[in-house]
Amino acid sequence: MKNFKNILALTLVCVMACSCKKFLDLSPVSNANANNFYKTKADFEVAINSAYATLYTIYAPEExxxxxxxxxxDATIGSVAGAQADKWAIRDYTVSASNTLIYQYWQEYYKSMFTINNILDQIQTAGLDPAYTARVQGEMMFLRGLYYYNMVQLWGGIPLVTKVVSADEAYKIMRSSEADTYKQIVADLKFxxxxxxxxxxxPAVGRASKGAAETVLGKVYLSLGDKTSATTVLMDVYNSNQYGLLTSYASLWGATVKNTKESVFEIQYLGGSASNPYSPYWTAFAPVTNGVITKYGGGINQVTDDLYNEYESGDPRRDASIELGYNDAKGNFVAIKFPKKWEDRTAPSSGTQELSNNNFMVLRYADVLLLLTEATGDPQYMNQVRGRAGVPAYGTAGYPSAKxxxxxxxxxxxRRVELALEFHRWFDLKRTGRLVTVLSAKGKAINQNNQFFPIPQYVITQNSAITQNNGYN
Known part of the structure; x- marks a missing residue:
């Protein structure tokens, strides 16, 4: 039986149609059919908002x-709410194909792909002006390229879906090779x-720009070992005069710090009300047992001593990034390291959630500069980042070259200290081919097979023609 009309667990759902000018202002449109709703620019703006709203799921703190x-x-967890065993298995590289969280991530990516692909399908025949059509296509291909880039690193070759498909059609879509998956990603991002x-x-705050697409494309080229192409696109971002480093690292963070000149692509949140898409990071990353700095802590992404000790003496980024603990209700200090970047201690609460206002930067200019050093072999770009932090430049006498x-x-x-806890570390190590070497030396049970997630067992049960990753059969 084709249970749930499974389409590789893509879960075809109707578009969550949303109105208003910004994608964070979510207002459902009742009785809208995703197959016939899009007719005017106003209709497409509603749909575009729904596509950007998938960022709230894909970059949710737990995911x-x-x-x-x-x-x-960089991070660990202790006693946390929800599927604890599945979370520990992810941390410890002991996941199985039946891990419920991995299946959840798979579903969330493919649900997002449906929303994106439906817009791309519909706009081709909408008869709107060519400039608007091309820009919308570019925005959707940016999101699709970004999401598929994450997925190919998590699962390797994946079923590539670039249009809305029926359940029967989906059963015929097998996993593409990693090479073909990257080929699609490059094509999307180049468009x-x-x-x-x-x-x-x-056209509106939070929408994708050329610089955002070039930054992701630069990372993709580096993942493919093509430093020449990476240099070309990243230098275009560098020379565009659209971005710059803020004067201090600490000024990057705060509940009211939004869309600065350093931000290349940023997810928009609006705190203060449970009806808004409020920021979830502060609650999720606070310690579980605190009950003081937040009403409820999620206990995930807790900072390891290994990360804390990575910082050089006097580097201000450590104290701007990491809290050492908190005072409990009796005034006793509880020593536990946790992220500080998304702190919002004055946020109002609703139930067990702090209604925080912090945005989340998926891409920022410091990342671009560090990628440029990776692509060119020239430390001048990295030294701009170090200069902002006030630590000795690479190549000077004060640099810790012995280490x-x-x-x-x-x-x-x-990259580890500048982008700490911003979801880059694992991807960085994988891109540079250092993942197994670095993590196995620190006691992680990682090998050449389990650096990929398994294809969820439910997907293979639904369609036995889908192959499993090595090490999970």
Whole structure:
């Protein structure tokens, strides 16, 4: 039986149609059919908002922290709510194909793909002006390229779905190779680069720009070992005069700090009301037992001593990124390290949630500069980031060259402390081919097979033609 009309567990759902000018202002449209709703620009703006709203799920703290940080050497968890065994298994590289969280992540990505692909399908025949059509296509291909890039790193080759398909059609879509998956990602992002405006000309806050697409494309090229192409697109971002480092690292963070010149692509949140898409990171990353700094802590993404000790003496980024603990209701200090970047201690609460206002930067300019050093082998870009932090430049007498004796090791260190807890560490180690070497040396039970997630067992049960990743059969 085709239970749930399974389409590779893509879960075809109607578009969550949303109105208003910004994708964070979510207002459902009743009785809208995703197959015939899109007729005017106003209709498409509603649909575009729903596509951007998928970011709230894809970059939700539990999801993104689980694979971006928890599987790395930067974060851990203790006693947490929900499927504890499944979370510990992700941390410890002991996951099985029946892990419920991994199936949840798979579903969330493919639900998002349906929303994106439906817009791409519909706009081709909508008869709207070509410039608007191309820009919308560029925005959707940016999101699709970004999501598929995450997925190919998590699962390897995946079923590529680039249009809305029926249940019967979906059963015929097998896993593509990693090479073909990357080929689709590059094609999507190149289209986005060619058709998206510069950051100062995007139609609304939070929408994708040419610089955002180029930044992701640069990472993709580096993942493919193509440093020449990566240099070209990243230098275009660098020379665009659209972005710059803020004067201090601490000024990047705060509940009211939004869409600064350093932000390349940022998820928009609006705190203060349970009816808004409020920011979930502060609650999720606070310790479970505190009951003081937040009404309820999620206990995920707790900071390891290994990360804390990575910072050089006097580096202000450590204290701007990591809390050492909290005072309990009796005034006693409880020592536990947890993220500080999304702190919002004055946020109102509703139930067990703090209605925080913090945005989340998926991409920022410091990331671009560090990627440029990775692509070019020139430390000048990395040294701009170090200069902002007030620590000695690579190549100078004060740099800790005894510990980071090569540019590659220096860059690995710099990305770790500059982008700490922002969901980059695991992806960085994988991109540079250092994942198994670094994490196995620190006691992680990682090998060449389990650096990928398994294909969820439910997917294979529904369609036995889908192959499983090595090590999970």
């Amino acid at each position: 993104a922290a689980s694979y971006g940080e928890l599987r790395s050497d 986005a680069v060619a058709n998206l405006p510069l950051a100062n000309a995007v 980071y004796g090569t540019l590659a090791l220096a860059l690995e260190h710099e």
